[in-house]
Amino acid sequence: MASPCVRGRRWLRAVKMTFFLCFLIPMAAARIGNTNTIFGQKQKLEFNGNGDIIDCVHIKNQPAFDHPFFRNHTIQMRPSFHPEGLSFDDVSSKPESEITQLWHLNGRCPEETIPIRRTKEEDLLRASSVANYGRSKYPQFDTTDTNKTAIQEVQLNRFELNDIYYYYYYNAIVFVKEDKYYGTKATINVWKPQIQEQVEFSFSQLEIFGGNATTEINAILAGWMVSYTLYGDYNSRLFAFFYNNKVINQTRGCYNLLCSPGFVQINKEIALGGSINPISVYAGSQYELHFLVWKDIKGGGDWWLQVGNKYLMGYWPASLFVSLSESASQILWGGLVINQQKKEQHTSTQMGSGHFPEEGFSRASYFRNLQIVDGSNILRFPKQSYIAATKPNCYNVTNFINNFYYGGPGRSPNCP
Ligand SMILES: *[C@@H]1O[C@H](CO)[C@@H](O)[C@H](O)[C@H]1NC(C)=O
Ligand SMILES: *[C@@H]1O[C@H](CO)[C@@H](O)[C@H](O)[C@H]1NC(C)=O
Ligand SMILES: *[C@@H]1O[C@H](CO)[C@@H](O)[C@H](O)[C@H]1NC(C)=O
Ligand SMILES: *[C@@H]1O[C@H](CO)[C@@H](O)[C@H](O)[C@H]1NC(C)=O
Numbered sequence: 001m002a003s004p005c006v007r008g009r010r011w012l013r014a015v016k017m018t019f020f021l022c023f024l025i026p027m028a029a030a031r032i033g034n035t036n037t038i039f040g041q042k043q044k045l046e047f048n049g050n051g052d053i054i055d056c057v058h059i060k061n062q063p064a065f066d067h068p069f070f071r072n073h074t075i076q077m078r079p080s081f082h083p084e085g086l087s088f089d090d091v092s093s094k095p096e097s098e099i100t101q102l103w104h105l106n107g108r109c110p111e112e113t114i115p116i117r118r119t120k121e122e123d124l125l126r127a128s129s130v131a132n133y134g135r136s137k138y139p140q141f142d143t144t145d146t147n148k149t150a151i152q153e154v155q156l157n158r159f160e161l162n163d164i165y166y167y168y169y170y171n172a173i174v175f176v177k178e179d180k181y182y183g184t185k186a187t188i189n190v191w192k193p194q195i196q197e198q199v200e201f202s203f204s205q206l207e208i209f210g211g212n213a214t215t216e217i218n219a220i221l222a223g224w225m226v227s228y229t230l231y232g233d234y235n236s237r238l239f240a241f242f243y244n245n246k247v248i249n250q251t252r253g254c255y256n257l258l259c260s261p262g263f264v265q266i267n268k269e270i271a272l273g274g275s276i277n278p279i280s281v282y283a284g285s286q287y288e289l290h291f292l293v294w295k296d297i298k299g300g301g302d303w304w305l306q307v308g309n310k311y312l313m314g315y316w317p318a319s320l321f322v323s324l325s326e327s328a329s330q331i332l333w334g335g336l337v338i339n340q341q342k343k344e345q346h347t348s349t350q351m352g353s354g355h356f357p358e359e360g361f362s363r364a365s366y367f368r369n370l371q372i373v374d375g376s377n378i379l380r381f382p383k384q385s386y387i388a389a390t391k392p393n394c395y396n397v398t399n400f401i402n403n404f405y406y407g408g409p410g411r412s413p414n415c416p
């Protein structure tokens with residue numbers, strides 16, 4: 001069904017594997033669609049299938065520009081440099097690791113348009129209001145009390161999900177701090193963790209973090225996630241997210257393209273929020289995605305996102321941020337579960353593959369090739385990294401040099 005998309009890579013030289021990476025958006029037909037009332041665009045090409053509808057929307061009509069504050073924004077079609085030292089022709093012509101979304105079988109978005117996963121009425125009904133859709137409050141990682149020698153239980157943090165209910169978040173992460181960072185690159189193993197309660201989330205992501213609680217916090221995230229609340233199913237989906245703890249230039253942040261001002265997409269191949277397929281199989285084929293985020297310090301200061309080796313997705317404009325307008329103070333990689341803690345019990349919502357790090361390759365989920373962009377705008381391996389896990393008995397992390405395993409099954413006799 002799915003076509004081969006990405007060629008194999010090596011994992012610690014031990015296992016060579018062939019894998020295909022595709023986005024699963026099976027398509028029935030391509031036709032000129034009707035009006036999308038949510039984003040208020042007029043005519044567009046529409047690809048329909050299996051729960052997702054992809055609209056090809058003119059790049060100038062994308063949601064980021066709905067807010068008057070952003071109407072005068074000049075779209076940047078490419079950043080001024082690439083942290084791997086590549087020219088943009090090199091990047092776009094890279095032969096390996098082509099990502100294919102299944103709606104490509106029925107056509108492609110034309111030049112000057114971008115594919116947008118349509119927000120449906122049911123999606124909005126699940127959210128507490130239209131205004132809140134895609135804007136769930138985001139918990140911050142607490143990385144103040146951890147060090148490399150020991151994994152410590154950081155204080156369990158509670159946060160408000162939708163102004164009424166409190167949820168708990170659990171992480172298992174590797175991070176760097178105490179320097180100025182201008183981006184990060186990482187390769188993330190792709191799985192489909194089981195979710196017990198509809199309101200729970202499971203993320204595997206990189207995070208670029210700036211500021212502190214006394215000033216303002218800005219964060220940029222990218223990776224894959226499972227969330228029924230956002231998407232109405234339990235598929236693993238590509239996502240991008242940004243967050244401000246204060247309103248900055250009319251926005252606090254949201255997922256994908258769900259707010260204005262917000263992420264500006266320039267890529268016509270890949271839809272943010274699109275499902276990912278195939279998924280890694282326990283003790284079987286492994287699939288992974290590359291992510292690169294960097295600050296265009298030589299250009300406008302925007303934060304760019306690349307997925308795979310050659311898909312320049314777009315950027316978060318510099319004007320969305322205060323602390324990240326300079327540089328980031330932390331980079332974090334790993335898993336995050338938002339758990340409802342129903343009846344004071346931990347639920348069986350999984351992180352990563354749902355298996356603990358000690359199970360190792362093809363059983364536990366991994367990140368590999370962790371890199372940061374330094375003050376010279378060069379990608380390099382971090383000098384020192386730290387690990388943290390909220391409850392290692394529920395979800396744990398094991399760090400190797402520039403690679404790590406993370407995840408767990410959630411509820412168990414050791415994780416009551
Ligand atoms: C956009 O440009 C118009 C015309 O130059 C100007 O009147 C308006 O104030 C600008 N809006 C913003 C938010 O900068
Ligand atoms: C790291 O953690 C260990 C164990 O909790 C502790 O003994 C040590 O002092 C910590 N080191 C630093 C630099 O915080
Ligand atoms: C928070 O950031 C500001 C600005 O960078 C700095 O002056 C302040 O010391 C920081 N506060 C803490 C508690 O780290
Ligand atoms: C908001 O945007 C303007 C122009 O885009 C920028 O000059 C300003 O620094 C931004 N930040 C805040 C906090 O207003």
Ligand SMILES: *[C@@H]1O[C@H](CO)[C@@H](O)[C@H](O)[C@H]1NC(C)=O
Nearest residue numbers: 151387392393396397398399
């Ligand atoms: C979590 O992983 C660390 C290694 O990173 C290990 O030392 C520790 O024993 C693990 N904890 C549990 C509860 O499995």
